[in-house]
Amino acid sequence: MSETQNPPTENGGESPGTTVLFVTGMSGAGRTSVANVLEDDGWYVADNVPVSVIAQAVDGVRSSELGAQKVAMVVRANGPGFAEELATLRAELADGGAHTILLFVDASDAVLVRRFEQVRRRHPLQGTGTLSEGIAAERDMLAGVQADADTVIDTSDLSATRLRSIVANAFPSSGGKRLSIAVQSFGFKYGVPIDSDLIADMRFLPNPYWLPELREFNGRDASVRDYVLGQPDAIEFVRRYVEIVDIVARGYLREGKGYMTIGVGCTGGKHRSVAMSEELGRLLAAETDGDGNPLYDVEVSHRDLGRE
Template identity: 75%
Template sequence: MTEPDNRTTVLFVTGMSGAGRTSVANVLEDDGWYVSDNVPISLIAQLVEMVRTSEVGAQRIAMVVRGGDPSFASAMATLRRDLEDGGASTSMMFVDASDDVLVRRFEQVRRRHPLQGTGTLSEGIAAERAITAPVAEAADTVIDTSNLSATRLRSIVENVFPHVAGRRLSIAVQSFGFKYGLPIDCDLVADVRFLPNPYWIPELREHNGRAPQVRDYVLGQDDAAEFLDRYVELVGIVGRGYLREGKGYMTLGVGCTGGKHRSVAMSEELARRLGEIVDDDGHRLYDVEVTHRDLGRE
């Protein structure tokens, strides 16, 4: 049996300015990588050790490295060798684009190229390409973003790092009362006012949807279980689409009249069901958190 590799993984994200290094870093950060941008090469080894041994305790560290010095290639080679001698696993991704695309991107954002100096934009790009050419040759992965949408770039990064593709969707389930207004940040809203209101049951009125007697009353109503079954299926369909489109989180609003009884009980049960869903390997599909916006209001 192969022992798991518990070494710290250090990924260097480098490449041409304007090619999409920050976009790649955002994908990695969404999946839980510790990402640091524009740290001087001379300080990276120290930072890696600090991150690995600190409270952060990150085992996947991505460093966005920007090369503007002629010694960039040799410095990167030495850094990787030192980190690997220290027990880390390193890899390097080079993000590139054609010169025409880089010119167009810089003109769109009206920014100077970092190596442009007093020269032209094209001269700055040429200078950077000469410096980074040896780094591109040594890279483990080269991604050309010239014709890539943001969604397609995310998909490519996810394929390079399978654990990124297997990330979990974060779901926030929030109960609320319609009489206090709709939450402004919900992606999906469920209206559970079709269920009988425990408010009209004297022995249930003063309790909320977390109380066992209220929960059992609400979940025991006709169509409550079917509604939850269908809604969990809907969340699965929408959630898969969100992940494909690069959105790693979803907020579900569950509303009743006052946000005290039905919405609370249904939110708790919905969160429980979503939190128990696993893939074929037994890994949870969702990170779920439930909150109750209007619980406690009179």
Template identity: 80%
Template sequence: MRTVLFVTGMSGAGRTSVANVLEDDGWYVADNVPVAVIAQVIEGIRTAEVDHQKIAMVLRPTGPGFADELAHLRAELADGGAQTYLLFVDASDPVLIRRFEQVRRRHPLQGSGTLSEGIAAERAMLAGVKADAQTVIDTSDLSATRLRTLVAKAFPSRTGPSLSIAVQSFGFKYGLPIDCDLVADVRFLPNPYWIPELREHNGRDAPVRDYVLGQPDALEFQRRYVELVDIVARGYEREGKGYMTIGIGCTGGKHRSVAMTEELTRRLAAETDADGAPRYEVQATHRDLGRE
């Protein structure tokens, strides 16, 4: 059964912010779709076999008939076997006025009148929609982090780990990666490059892997670095950040960093939460492996 979540509310209250949270959490999100064509859009998604059972439609009020059109559409979708939910985002008039003044944009219903008049007209038009909503979120005093938490809890979607970690090996001689949150330097370990029988191998090959990981302090580095990542990850999860990129560097990005990246990926993937479920979704990548 498909789930269709309609997101609407006052202009300036945070519809786009809610859409971003849902998209990050695995929903298929369509923004600013006219109510009259939503049923066709949903049917197109279904027949195209898009791998999304949960669909979010962000609706911008279009006129006096908006409430009736939305109610009719929800009834039509329910008759077709879909579950529908309505999320309404709101904010106080002073907050909405301040937000519009900050971005220097006109209110969609302002016309030739004042900003306050446009907000009042929209609030009157959406009174029935707000009353029908299963969830109302007032964003007047919400930080972006708090809004993300409320939306994720109200409409959970992603199963499994809430934090994705990419562990990337690289060579310092090719420059630092620009997208890393954490960077570790493993050049303190002896370089297999200077051992003739290991030079042509890389850190994914058993001889190099065993040599690198068998060095003094390599095991302690792995243990302590996983502990560090766990601490940082807790903060990321509190702040609503769903991903982390870790860079592991050596001179050329072929031996030490590759072996350590593979081992840290394995260790992080083995981390579990209080219920014994995997704590992270982890992937290893090697930026400079194969470069001369």
């Protein structure tokens, strides 16, 4: 099994400018999977961009509101002169101050045949010939590109998790690997959010709805928040739940999953779940690693707040 070769470096360790990563290789070898990993890790990714417009596209992304400094372009062979065209583009971008990296994604012919047969799709260069002939034509067309590549990843024997790990380690995001956590309050009477990875049920706490002085307020109001968090076991619950999230988060990162949704429910989604979601989000956002860097990117929302 071949993984990465010649891992890239960025301008000798100096503060880099724009990095343009070209993702190319054999059809069916995993270009799209690699692009998904890069996008999850904070790269700006554009797929199937013609080589002739990439320079303008990079300038547009760099000068836009995005201000992206790490740009990945998924490019596909478009003719016999593809290798020379790509080499010329890299030289032009380098002259303009960009750091370019060429990643080639490969797999054995037997694996490529099997993958195309599994999805029942024609090879883009197959034409009226056989699948094997299409693969051979593309491999011949890309021989020069592979020879120029800074990094080659052979996906023949790689699981999706292993591929994600290799790509994430070879091309790290500028901010380091952090799990994104969405904390969402909801009301059980309106249904459990179908995209929740974890569910926390707050119905074990007294319901402020039954107190006339609190009924018209919600969990973001100080009076309701203080009432909910002041109940026996409320603070202990949310602190222990953070410990559970920490354990699950480590497993998610090991498995290559970069996003977690936590549903926090009560009966109507107005009082207890809102207050506890806000507190859970606050505690998770305060979690740091040994160097004081945030462990998570946290967003708190309230699905059913405002419903009658």
